[in-house]
Amino acid sequence: MSDFTHVPIVDLSGRAGDEAERRALAEHLRGICHEIGFVVVTGHGLGSSTIDDVFTLMDRFFALPADNKALIDKARSPHFRGWEAVGAEQTNNRRDIREQIDLWSEWPEHQGDGPAYLNLLGPNQWMPEELLPGSRRVMGRWFDELGALANDLLGLLSMGLGLSEDHLVTYFGDTPMSLTKLINYPPTPQGQAGVNAHHDTGFLTLLATGEVPGLQVQNSSGEWVDVPPHPDGLVVNLGELLQAMTGNYFVATAHRVIAPRRRRSAAYFHGPSLDARLDPLPLDESFAATVAASERHVSAGFMAQRDETDAGVADMASRHRPDTYGEQLWNYFARSYPNLMARYASTGTVVQSSPGKTSSSD
Numbered sequence: 001m002s003d004f005t006h007v008p009i010v011d012l013s014g015r016a017g018d019e020a021e022r023r024a025l026a027e028h029l030r031g032i033c034h035e036i037g038f039v040v041v042t043g044h045g046l047g048s049s050t051i052d053d054v055f056t057l058m059d060r061f062f063a064l065p066a067d068n069k070a071l072i073d074k075a076r077s078p079h080f081r082g083w084e085a086v087g088a089e090q091t092n093n094r095r096d097i098r099e100q101i102d103l104w105s106e107w108p109e110h111q112g113d114g115p116a117y118l119n120l121l122g123p124n125q126w127m128p129e130e131l132l133p134g135s136r137r138v139m140g141r142w143f144d145e146l147g148a149l150a151n152d153l154l155g156l157l158s159m160g161l162g163l164s165e166d167h168l169v170t171y172f173g174d175t176p177m178s179l180t181k182l183i184n185y186p187p188t189p190q191g192q193a194g195v196n197a198h199h200d201t202g203f204l205t206l207l208a209t210g211e212v213p214g215l216q217v218q219n220s221s222g223e224w225v226d227v228p229p230h231p232d233g234l235v236v237n238l239g240e241l242l243q244a245m246t247g248n249y250f251v252a253t254a255h256r257v258i259a260p261r262r263r264r265s266a267a268y269f270h271g272p273s274l275d276a277r278l279d280p281l282p283l284d285e286s287f288a289a290t291v292a293a294s295e296r297h298v299s300a301g302f303m304a305q306r307d308e309t310d311a312g313v314a315d316m317a318s319r320h321r322p323d324t325y326g327e328q329l330w331n332y333f334a335r336s337y338p339n340l341m342a343r344y345a346s347t348g349t350v351v352q353s354s355p356g357k358t359s360s361s362d
C-alpha cells in the first residue's frame with residue numbers, strides 16, 4: 001500500500017452482526033492498524049448526549065476564572081490529576097499551547113513501597129458541585145461508555161490478530177488505568193503547536209474532536225495529513241504499548257494539533273493495569289515476517305526519554321522499551337512534567353522504585 005493521504009472512516013455497527021460480519025470488520029481494522037494506526041469510527045453506539053454533555057461541561061469549566069480552576073490544580077495532586085494552565089505541559093521538550101483537565105480511573109492510593117509508578121493510583125480532583133454541577137455524573141457515564149466501546153475494539157483487534165476475542169481484554173487485568181483529557185486549545189500561535197508531535201503512550205485512544213479542525217497525522221513520508229472533524233465520528237488511534245506488543249505490526253503514529261481557532265477535544269486513553277507487561281503477544285509468525293519486510297515497521301520507535309534526547313536520539317526513534325505500562329507512564333510524566341516530577345522527588349512524595357525496576361532497553 002502506498003503512503004496514506006487520508007484517515008479512513010469505518011462504520012462499527014457490523015460488530016453487533018454475525019460471525020462473518022465481525023470477522024470482516026476485524027480484518028479491515030487490522031489492515032488499517034498496520035498501515036496507518038489511525039481511523040475515524042462511526043456507528044460506535046455511544047449515547048446521544050454522552051459527548052455533548054462532556055463538551056458542555058468543558059465549556060462551563062474552561063470559562064471559569066483561573067482562581068476557580070486552580071482549586072483542582074494538577075500541582076496539588078500527588079497522582080498527576082487535575083487542571084493545568086496553558087504551557088504547563090511539554091511534548092518533545094516544547095511547550096504545548098493548551099489547557100486541560102486530566103481524570104484517571106480511580107483506585108485506592110497505594111500504601112507502602114513499590115515501583116514509583118504506583119504513585120499514579122489515587123482519587124481525581126473534582127470541582128465543587130456548586131461551581132460545576134453534574135461533573136461526576138457526566139464523566140462517570142463517559143468513562144463507562146468509552147471503556148465499553150474500547151473493550152469492543154479490543155475484541156475486534158484480538159480477532160484481527162488471530163487471537164481469541166477476549167485475549168486483550170483479559171490482558172487489561174483487574175485495575176485498568178485509563179485517562180481522560182478534557183482539552184481547551186486557544187488559537188495556536190504561528191510556529192507553535194497546541195500539542196506537539198507525539199505518539200500516544202498507552203494502548204488505544206478514542207477522541208471526540210468537536211467541530212474545529214486541527215488534528216494532523218504524519219505519514220511515513222513525513223507529510224502532515226489533516227483529520228477533518230466528522231459529525232458522528234470518533235477518532236481511534238493506537239499507542240506505543242500496542243505497537244510494542246505486536247512486534248511493530250500495529251503502529252503508533254505521530255500526530256499533533258494546530259488549532260486555527262479555539263478548539264476543544266475530549267480524549268479517552270484506554271489503559272491496562274499498571275503492572276501489565278509489554279511482553280509480545282503470541283502471534284502467528286507471519287506477522288513478524290510482514291514486519292521484517294517493511295523498513296518503516298522494523299524501525300518504528302518509542303518517544304525518546306529526556307536523557308536520550310540530550311544524547312541526540314530523534315524524537316520518536318527510541319529503542320528503549322519499559323517492562324510495564326506503569327513504567328511507560330512514568331517515563332511519559334518525566335518527559336512531560338519535569339518540574340512536577342522534581343518537586344515530588346524533593347518532597348519525598350514519590351514512592352521508591354525497587355532496584356532494577358525502572359526500565360530496560362533492548
Ligand SMILES: O=C(O)CCC(=O)C(=O)O
Pocket residue numbers: 181183195200207209215255256257264265266267
Ligand atoms: O486534541 C486532539 O485532537 C488530539 C490530542 C492528542 O493527541 C493527545 O492529547 O494525545
Ligand SMILES: [Fe+2]
Pocket residue numbers: 198199200255
Ligand atoms: Fe495524542
